[in-house]
Amino acid sequence: xxxxHFIGLGVAGNFAGHLExxxxxxxFLQVKTAEAIQPKAIFPFYVPSKTLSETYRFLATxxxxxxxxTFPDDADNLQIEPEVALICDIEYSDKKVIAxxxxxxxxxxxxxxxxPNARKICEKKNWGENSKGLSNTFIALDRFNQxxxxxxxxxxxxxxxxxELNEYGVDSQTVGxxxxxxxxxxxxxxxxxxxxxxxxxxxxxxLLQQADYPTKAVISIGATRYTDFGEHNFLQKGDxxxxxxYPREQYSHQQIVEMAQNEQFAxxxxxxxxxxx
Numbered sequence: 001x002x003x004x005h006f007i008g009l010g011v012a013g014n015f016a017g018h019l020e021x022x023x024x025x026x027x028f029l030q031v032k033t034a035e036a037i038q039p040k041a042i043f044p045f046y047v048p049s050k051t052l053s054e055t056y057r058f059l060a061t062x063x064x065x066x067x068x069x070t071f072p073d074d075a076d077n078l079q080i081e082p083e084v085a086l087i088c089d090i091e092y093s094d095k096k097v098i099a100x101x102x103x104x105x106x107x108x109x110x111x112x113x114x115x116p117n118a119r120k121i122c123e124k125k126n127w128g129e130n131s132k133g134l135s136n137t138f139i140a141l142d143r144f145n146q147x148x149x150x151x152x153x154x155x156x157x158x159x160x161x162x163x164e165l166n167e168y169g170v171d172s173q174t175v176g177x178x179x180x181x182x183x184x185x186x187x188x189x190x191x192x193x194x195x196x197x198x199x200x201x202x203x204x205x206x207l208l209q210q211a212d213y214p215t216k217a218v219i220s221i222g223a224t225r226y227t228d229f230g231e232h233n234f235l236q237k238g239d240x241x242x243x244x245x246y247p248r249e250q251y252s253h254q255q256i257v258e259m260a261q262n263e264q265f266a267x268x269x270x271x272x273x274x275x276x277x
Contacts, residue, residue, distance in 0.1 A: 049211040083220045084174055088218075100217070107271060172225070240263070
């Protein structure tokens, strides 16, 4: 997806246990939530603006790739974060977001650097071109509420090194997200309008203004839990990262494993295969 005019946002803490595994739970100790399962915050990973402050100018670099992860110069603890991304239309009234309408979904890699001392979540997320992943295969949503087609999909994630394939993320149903459907959208809209610039969070409303109120968004809705292998193994140059969002009623997990081994997926699977360079 080479649309430079959308804003890129991610949801932190929308799958039970992921923040703890990723060493990020401590970042959110001061963030108050209305209920225990509520996600912690949204964060920007791409802001199409030429007027960002120097502190956040890195967010203006387009980071998405469908086939490559460029290894950062200053980190060696890079992890795949397997997610679903929603492609959304944004509606405003009086410069406030009043509605998000998801139209498509796709496999997403919220590739992240473990930086325990990072001031903001976004500082772990965009280190330049090819630092994130979005599949070229977008699947149209029939509706984003209970019983919609996305409910029937799973998220699988694999890591390949020297031809050896390992499962990196726990194969998870999309309905396992803590917040999903309209409840998730309502919460994101509220955060887009009202999230403060506190702790690990950014003031999203200000970034929307600086981007001249974009009408499209790519929103990654949260990473699944890692396998033991995924929790303790980090990416290196030469590795392959694979995220597959697949209809579980049509394919068994073993079939997905075989497709991942061959790096060839059926057309109705949103697959993201990235080489680390």
